[in-house]
Amino acid sequence: MTLELVNVSRTVNAASHLRDISLRLENGSLNVLLGATLAGKTSLMRLMAGLDAPTTGRVLVDGRDVTGLSVKKRSVAMVYQQFINYPALTVYENIASPLRLQRLPRAEIEARVNEAARLLKLTPYLERTPLALSGGQQQRTAIARALVKRADLVLLDEPLANLDYKLREELREELPRIFASTGAVFVYATTEPTEALLLGGNTASLMEGRLTQFGPTAQVYRHPADLATAQVFSDPPLNALRVVKSGGTVLLESGAVVPATGALATVPDGTYTVGVRAHHLEVETVARAERDHRPGIIRLGARVAVTEVTGSESFLHMDMGTADTGSADAGHRLTALLPGVHRLEPGAPVEVLIDPRHILLFDAAGNNTGTALGAAA
Amino acid sequence: MDKPLNNRAWWLVAPVFLIVAFSAIVPIMTVVNYSVQDTFGNNQFFWNGLGWFQELLDPSTELGGRFFDALWRNLMFSAIILAIEVPLGILVALSMPREGWKVAATLVVMALPLLIPWNVVGTIWQVFARADIGLAGWGLNALGIPYNFTGDPLAAWITIVVMDVWHWTSLVALLCYAGLKSIPDAYYQAARIDGASRWAIFTTIQLPKMNRVLLIAVLLRFMDSFMIYTEPFVLTGGGPGNATTFLSIDLVKLALGQFDLGKAAAMSLVYNLIVLAVCWVFYTVMTHAGSERPQREIAG
Amino acid sequence: MASITLDGLAHAYRPDPRGPQDYALKEINHVWRQGGAYALLGPSGCGKTTLLNIISGLVVPTRGKILFDDRDVTHLPTEARNIAQVFQFPVVYDTMTVRENLAFPLKNRRMPREEIARRVEEIASRLDMSAVLDRKAANLTADAKQKISLGRGLVREDVAAILFDEPLTVIDPHLKWQLRSTLKELHRTLDLTMIYVTHDQTEALTFADTVVVMHDGGVVQTGTPEELFERPAHTFVGHFIGSPGMNVLPARVEGRRALIGDVAIELARAYPALPAGETIELGVRPEFATLAPAGTGVPVAVKRIDDIGRARIARVEIAGQPAAAMVPEGLALNGDEAGLRLDPRQIHIYAGGVLVPGEATNREGAS
Structure with a gap:
């Protein structure tokens, strides 16, 4: 089946939960709904169901x-955050329940239950009751029950x-392969960008009830259509710097002035937001003498x-600008993910290097200027 | 707003509407009809307009005096039993066991008074409190405390209050117990770490988490006690004198004893309105208390 | 101010423990230094919550003692210990404002009013909560509530240690980062002992200076994040820490070579005294295994490549055994055959799951 939402919105007690969402989910596809708590993921799923x-x-x-067609007349299966199984029934009977x-x-x-159990590695536990299993096995049971129905839509x-x-x-790691072997429309809600990347498929990024972008996961990650999408789809959080470009120079909020290079060189004068993901920032201690001579850094x-x-990597949180702005003000806080172990003392001065190839540039309205397309790998 | 997905749903509720219409609306309209008429028996009715209501709400008339006396008795009774049953119920709930076989045993014992029919409760206490053969009545007199609930208004009141407390405190306690059980352990641990006294734990954690069930308990107990009839009717019959003649008892005397249908109808309507008004106040308070709650405590 | 000493601590939930299988917490000896940032890391059911409850005083251990400095507190109740705790689900007093919440522990301890006001203001500004001090605590977001829970511990000057029981469970990913760095900054400025219980390795490693890894009721390794990463003392630690975890492959060791099936891998050390009868395994982290064109290094079959955004991870098979490896930028592969470059110094040998140190000699050791 294909599931299509056309300009749907949902308002509850004057509070807007979903705003004008259009989305087309194809047969056999895995679709991730990515967004923070209360972004509208659950509301959207309930609507799909x-x-x-x-x-x-x-x-x-x-x-x-x-x-308006009720859920009973649709071919839908759901799996929730809580492990929902019948506690008194065996795993076998739990999985068989929708078929009965x-x-x-x-x-x-019997054939279908055994098939689902094999797929989810539950075969040795079929005669136990769910509460005698680990959390992972309980959730596997719930997923098996959702799959065994062969519903057209699995949420x-x-x-x-x-x-x-x-x-x-x-x-x-197993889920994408399990999904691929069935062929329904899968919709998977998560708050975690890493989870979306590992699952692959398509990603719909949601913020405050709005659908900010929908497309193949890797594409949404690498070429976010707007600032909201880039923020939803970054973990650690996106480093976002508000800048004013005028001629050949760029003025940062912190007061720093840098030359307009890369994407910044070609856009018209105005206010922009520069987005750089944590692993794209490079950091040098000021004392280090050798200088990077890549063009436009x-x-x-x-x-x-x-x-x-973390043992293999370091997250460096830094405050930009002069000492008096050194608070946790989000606009001045930068986070870098560096390979290797770097233990730097708080307060130590550093230089942050940004390769313009990795810049995501958003205009005053938050839209990606598109100049970064194909560059930020 | 949820749109009804299917209009067939209306057909499913239609029988309920019919039942409500026959069981509530029709009788109420009959009562309204009686309340604006006077009758001398023989099925002869005369239009009396709002006469009965004017008389009823004027304390200087015979009917008004009688009505207000009974109303005060009712309010007094509700206030007394709420003042006893709510704190006592909370206290009982707090001292109930939390786990093990004792939980089931306590729950069964607590539920027992609630399972006894109301007229039987009245009868039990009528016998129990009798000065000649009742254990309580005879015992008190044997101890030198003069006690006779059929002759002494104060004794009659005490007996009725004690009976109601015996009958209904477990309802309040069970509701509070349910409220207490829903408090996660982490709250108690946090309070202990914060050095909170037993009293502080009660006022800052237990009471706020119980306030919803407490409101329901107060509402239920108020409505029930305000409409009390069977137990005092069996126990004291409204006496001695009119000492325990509550509105409901007076209403029956008026309607069935004296066959003053018009007066009784007017009185029952006013009685009804008072109960409705109080319920409405409670409902508003409760929904308001609900709206202050955060929408979602746990991410989902 | 206190260090916390666990002296021969063990706990069984059943009253008559017979064997080690009855112990939810096997014997543990450990000293939590004053001012240290510690993490207790392990999967659910590993005993970490039991240990936390013993420290906070909710559980009295079956055996052993717990000392705060030199004071035996084994049988003291929670309120008599100088600890504070932040729970998995935020605990705030719903009817109170943020200010009243923060003042609550001090009011209970009958501190003078002006002193309370001063402490509350100070902690609120540290937590960036000055602006919401007069809001009802019940109406705030989950991360703000967690900060209030933490603040109720921080206001007390007598607090020696703050315990965290998976405090970020209900917090959104973006806010987790903020709350975590707030915690770190507080730890640095306040000289408090902090003990953080979690099943999430990233949280444990980023928070703590010393991580205690627990498995099956016992401690399997205690060390800095680097030590746990580079020299896992047990295959469990190798697997549990790191994402993906360490590749653990059954192997035979012959001199300074390990054989996986018939594939030979060079080792930097020799292992002359490997115990007979134990399973011998080779462990190497994906971070130290780099995919290369076919013909270089160890031959592997590539099954799949996962793109996690900032890196690509290859799922490969070495002589039929599954393993994970990093894919360098710009690597082009032909078909599913490739090579694997391993850093010999980062290859470890395990016997029965336990790390064997090996000898860094030039001698060709006979096994």
Whole structure:
């Protein structure tokens, strides 16, 4: 099936939960809804499922208008953040439950349950009850139950959020292959950019009830259409600097002036936001003598605020500008992800290097000026 | 706003509407009809306009005096039992066990008074409190405390209040217990770390987390006690004198004893309006308290 | 001010523990230095919450002692210990304003009013909450509530240690970064012992100077993030820390070579005294395994390449065993055959899951 939302919006008690969203999900596709808590992910899913009706707009399945058709008449399966299983039934009976409701023949049920159990590595646990299993296995059971129905639309609402980090990693790796082997429309909500990248497929980025961009995940990540998308799709958070370009120079909010290079050289004068992801920032301690002579490198002075070392990488949080602006003001805080271990003392002066090839440039309205297309790898 | 997805839903609620119409609207309209007429029996009715209402709300008339006396008795009774049952219920809930087999045992014991029919409750206490053969009545007199609820208004009141407390405190306690159980352990741990006294834990955590169920408990107990009939009717029959004649008892005397249908109808309408007004106030307070809550506490 | 000493601590939830399998927490000896930033890292059910509850005084251990400096607090209740705790789900007093919340622990301890006002103002400004001091705490976002929970600990001058029980669970990714650096900055300026319990390795490693990795009721390794990353003492640590975790491959060691199936890998050290009868495994982190064109290094079959945005990770097979490796920028592959360049100094040998140090000699050791 294809699922199409046409200009849907939803308002509850005068509060706008979804604003004018149009989206087309193709058969066999995996679609990630990426956004912060309350961005509208769950509202959108409920609308796709038919649990809620849109205030305005239409929902089409294979071109047929199903707006207002109840969830019971649609072919939908859902997996939630909480592990929802029947505690008194065995894993086998849990997975079989939607098929029993459909009154399928016994042999058919058995074949389908065993197939789903194999896919989700639950075969050894079929005779246990869910509460005797680990969290990961419980959620696997819930996912198997959603898959076994062979619903046209499978909705997963932050299914890994309650799992331990390592279990999450393991399941996240398996899910795309599990999805690929079934062929329904999958919709997967998450707050984590890394999760979206690992799942692949398409990503719809949501902010405050608006759909800011929809497209293949890697493309949305590398070429965000606007500042909101780039912010939603960056972890660590996007370094965003408001700048004023005039002629050959660029004035930063911190008061620094740098030459207009790269994308900045070709855009008309005006106010822009420069976006740079953390792993694209390079940092040099000021004492270091050797200088990078790549053309057009932007250099900014900053002071170290906090260093976080993960063992193989370091997150360096820095405050830009003079000492008096050294608060946690978001506009002046930069975060760099550096390979290797760097333990820098708080307050240490550093130089931040930005290669203009990695700049995402947004105009005053927040739209990507497009000049970065194909450059930021 | 949710749009109804399917108009067929209206057909499903139609029977409920019909039942409500027959069980509530029709009788109420009959009562309204009676309240504006006078009758001398023989099914002869005379138009009396708002006469009964004027008389009822004027304390200097016989009907008005009677009405206000009974109304004050009712309000007094509700105030007393709320003042006893709510704190007592909270206290009982706080001292109830939290886990183990004791939970089930306590819950069963607490539920027992709630399962006894109201007229039986009245009868039990009627026998229990009798000065000649009742354990409580005889015991008190044997201890030298003069006690006779059929002769002494104060004794009658105390008996009715104690009976109601015995009958209904467990309802308040069970509601509060449910409220207390929903408080996560982390709150208690945090309070201990913050050095909070037992009293501070009660006022800052337990009471705020219980306020919703407490409002429901107060509402239920107010409505029930304000409309109390069976127990005092069985126990004291409204006496001695008119000492325990509540509105509902007076209403029955008026309607069935004296067959003053018009007066009784007017009185029951005013009675009804008072209950509705109080419920409305409670409802407003409750929904207001609800709107102050954050929309979502946990990310989802 | 205190250091916290765990002396032979062990705990079993059943009253009559018979064997080690009955212990939720196996014997642990550890000293938490005054002013240190520690993390207790492990999967659910590893005993880290039990240990936290013993430190905070909610659980009395079956065996052993817990000392704050030299004072035995094993049987003291929570309120008699100088600790504060931030929980997984934010705990705030709903009816109070932020100011009243922060003042609450001091009011309970009967501090003079002016002193309370001063402390509250000071902590609020440290937490960037001065602007919301008079708002109702119940109506704030989850991250603000967590800051209030933390603030109730910070206002107390007697607090020796702050315990965190997975405090970022309900916080959105973007705000996690902010809250984490706030924590780090506070730790640096306040000289408090902080103990952070989590299953999330990134949180543990970025927060702590010393990470205690727990598995199955016991401590498997204690060390700095670098140590845990570069020299995991146990295959569990190798697997649990790092994303993806360490590649652990069954191997045979012959002199200064390891054999995976029939693929030979050069080692920087010799392992003459490997215990017989134990499973021998080779461990190498994906970060030290770089994909190269076919014909260089160890031959591998590429199964899949994951793009995680800032890097690409190859899923490969070495003699049929799955492994992960980094894909350098600009590498072009022909088909699914490729080579793998390994840094010999970053290859470790494990016997029965435990790291074998090896000998950095030139002698060709016979096994």
